[in-house]
Amino acid sequence: MPSSPAAPTRDVVLARHRPGPGTLPSSCVHLQDRPWSPLRPGQVRVRNEFLQVTAVMADLMSEEPGLPMPAYALHEALWGGAVGTVTESAADLPVGTVVQHMKGWQEECVDEAPVFYPIPLQYLPGREYVLNQGVTAYHGMVDVAGVGAGDVVFVSGAAGGVGSLAGQIAKARGASTVIGSTGSAEKVRYLVDDLGFDAAINYRDGRIAEELAELAPQGIDVFFDTVGGVQFEAAVHAAAPDARFALCGALAGQVGGGTESAPRLDIMTAIVKQLVIRPFSTLHTPEQLAAWGSHYGQWLAEGRIVFPHTIVDGGLAVAPDVLDGLLEGRYRGNVLVRLHD
Ligand SMILES: NC(=O)c1ccc[n+]([C@@H]2O[C@H](COP(=O)([O-])OP(=O)(O)OC[C@H]3O[C@@H](n4cnc5c(N)ncnc54)[C@H](OP(=O)(O)O)[C@@H]3O)[C@@H](O)[C@H]2O)c1
Known part of the structure; x- marks a missing residue:
């Protein structure tokens, strides 16, 4: 179902740069409404279900993190791992496809179809399993x-x-x-x-x-x-x-x-x-992605590893506090926020 043109969606955006480790990441972001926008040809709309929360997100809030990845930009949504379902499509990616992407802390996102990767659900116990490190x-x-x-x-x-x-x-x-x-x-x-x-x-x-x-x-x-x-x-x-x-x-x-x-x-x-x-810095090259991908599903199926993770309910609004909690050691394993029931 496409979202209603009347209803805005919400993002977590960077409100100010984080001056250092002594500042809670949650104090540097806020929730912001984004008006509904129609799709252009080639685009899809994705309703997000899980967001990934990682320690480096706090570093990316500083003005010059000096990391081999883009820093967060003021007044823009925090990028990062997320999983969702295509709800509207003007591209060769059908409605109902479950996808992962790096568009991050948004309830809903719109972009060109190649930005979204269909998840091979047949190899994983759940869609959230792709949000791992x-x-x-x-x-x-x-x-x-x-x-x-x-x-x-x-x-x-x-x-x-x-x-x-x-x-x-x-x-x-x-x-x-x-x-x-x-x-x-x-x-x-x-x-x-x-x-x-x-x-x-x-x-x-x-x-x-x-x-x-x-x-x-x-x-x-x-x-x-x-x-x-x-x-x-x-x-x-x-x-x-x-x-x-x-x-x-x-x-x-x-x-x-x-x-x-x-x-x-x-x-x-x-x-x-x-x-x-x-x-080392992991650059997520095709070789690095393939090396892990070729073992992950198989090792899970064989019971040789488990997906160590914590799912926090509460929707997008709790995500900033979850990042604070991650740094404080409140959770175990890979930390995800669930956006809907
Ligand atoms: N090189 C790369 O390519 C690459 C890629 C991804 C991530 N990283 C780095 O890998 C590290 C882990 O990232 P992550 O996302 O998996 O974070 P994480 O380990 O899930 O989360 C932070 C954990 O840090 C521990 N912690 C907090 N303060 C600490 C302290 N003073 N001393 C020791 N432990 C402390 C807490 O666990 P306890 O309860 O056990 O204290 C907390 O659970 C980060 O440094 C991240 O930047 C590097």
């Missing part, structure tokens, strides 16, 4: 760190969107031991009981180096880091000779700020152990 987790774990059989792996930020998949990918690739870090006892249990990690550490206990030494007495072979700070420093000391580090994120600085969030590299230890430390 597996491309980054797979690229970092497999292409960058080269995880394989017998590796002892440490994942920081392991209960987050990227980390929760990175640890499972390591297990699916034959890692012998996967250890995760997270910020609460409840999430420690989640990693071990629900996601199949071999062990998990609550970094808030302040014993990360001691616990790594106990859990990996021969050292860690792979470190997938989304946090930085003292967890990176602990991983250098816990590393086995020739360990591979895939540096994905710096949550300690992105969320907490402050100088303690910037890790110091113990260069002599890194030299003696001949560590391979590789920061």
Whole structure:
């Protein structure tokens, strides 16, 4: 059903640039009505059902994030992953097609048909399963760190969107031991009981180096880091000779700020152990998308991984608060907002 010309739709738009990690992302955005507009030839209208919420969205609100992707523009909707259904079409994409796209935090969107990708529902338990951070987790774990059989792996930020998949990918690739870090006892249990990690550490206990030494007495072979700070420093000391580090994120600085969030590299230890430390940016190339896509559905079907996620109800209006909550550690896994019942 096309929406009514009388009814505006709503977007979450950037109202002001975010000055730094101390500012709640929700204070930088507001809900804005957008008038209904007719389709031009080649366009479709999509009613969104799920929005993806990720940590980098907060960074993209700053004036110059310095990231390999476009910053959010003032007074425009936040771009990002979303899933919806075509409700009106003036193109070769039929009404009723379920699609994913990157047009982000809008109740409804209108654009050229090639902007929207039909979802292969036959390979997935639900349409929301496409809103995952597996491309980054797979690229970092497999292409960058080269995880394989017998590796002892440490994942920081392991209960987050990227980390929760990175640890499972390591297990699916034959890692012998996967250890995760997270910020609460409840999430420690989640990693071990629900996601199949071999062990998990609550970094808030302040014993990360001691616990790594106990859990990996021969050292860690792979470190997938989304946090930085003292967890990176602990991983250098816990590393086995020739360990591979895939540096994905710096949550300690992105969320907490402050100088303690910037890790110091113990260069002599890194030299003696001949560590391979590789920061990476996932550019979502066709090869990277295909590599993850060729494993995701199959591993789900075989029960080798689960889609770790939290769905928050409440519609578009709650999305900004959900982003605040994501940074505060309120959720587990990949975080989605459901727009309708
Ligand atoms: N390199 C790339 O190509 C690439 C691509 C995508 C994302 N990333 C990066 O990957 C990281 C993870 O992104 P995401 O979207 O999956 O976020 P996320 O991990 O789902 O969400 C944030 C999590 O950060 C943790 N956290 C908050 N403050 C922390 C602190 N001071 N120290 C340690 N952990 C803290 C919280 O978990 P706890 O409850 O466990 O504290 C929270 O759940 C981010 O740094 C993001 O920018 C990189």
